């Protein structure tokens with residue numbers, strides 16, 4: 001059974017596309033007439049010119065809005081499209097789930113004529129995020145295990161490559177791992193945690209002590225004291241990255 005058939009049932013409750021991040025991703029696909037969205041999930045960040053969504057989990061496909069692009073149940077490793085059939089490929093927060101990364105990237109290159117855009121994160125930065133560093137070391141280990149280094153991705157892809165930071169707004173509406181950097185209470189909510197793969201894939205018992213400490217620090221005011229430098233910020237570079245590859 002696909003992982004997201006097990007953990008994806010509440011995905012849409014907490015994982016809605018953030019409009020500022022969507023604008024950055026859609027901007028990277030500007031001028032591309034057709035897009036394949038690989039690991040499309042429920043359709044977050046899918047640009048309007050998407051002609052096909054590739055997604056292995058029926059549970060995730062079932063959460064796609066009715067007006068979204070047609071979806072086929074398939075994986076990145078075997079994209080059911082002919083060679084050079086789309087202008088661009090998008091892979092948003094998915095490459096860390098592929099069971100054969102190199103095969104998936106080779107497939108993206110095979111079906112794409114012009115550009116590949118990957119939304120991912122850089123663990124060398126996320127590992128210092130206060131939640132993982134100070135409260136949940138077990139989730140940080142999961143993050144380290146899940147991460148695909150940016151260098152690994154860029155090393156597998158031909159052409160001109162740019163890597164852009166994707167700042168996380170203070171009121172980010174997509175509940176990924178660092179979304180609540182200024183709203184620590186959110187991490188105490190089990191439904192919020194269920195939408196974050198680094199939490200969902202960490203044994204719950206390994207999170208109990210850290211979450212209890214976080215609860216106590218929020219209640220006593222010591223979280224606000226310790227992280228007061230974050231409180232007036234409007235966005236944070238928490239390590240999310242957009243890799244934009246113009247194929248040769």
Ligand SMILES: C[S@@+](CC[C@H](N)C(=O)[O-])C[C@H]1O[C@@H](n2cnc3c(N)ncnc32)[C@H](O)[C@@H]1O
Pocket residue numbers: 002003004015038039040041042043044045054055056057060074075076077091092093094097098099100197
């Ligand atoms: C965190 S979700 C991201 C979904 C969506 N792209 C987004 O940005 O919200 C990761 C998705 O990758 C999918 N996935 C897992 N293994 C995959 C594979 N081998 N090929 C393509 N997609 C895969 C999962 O089923 C899940 O829907």
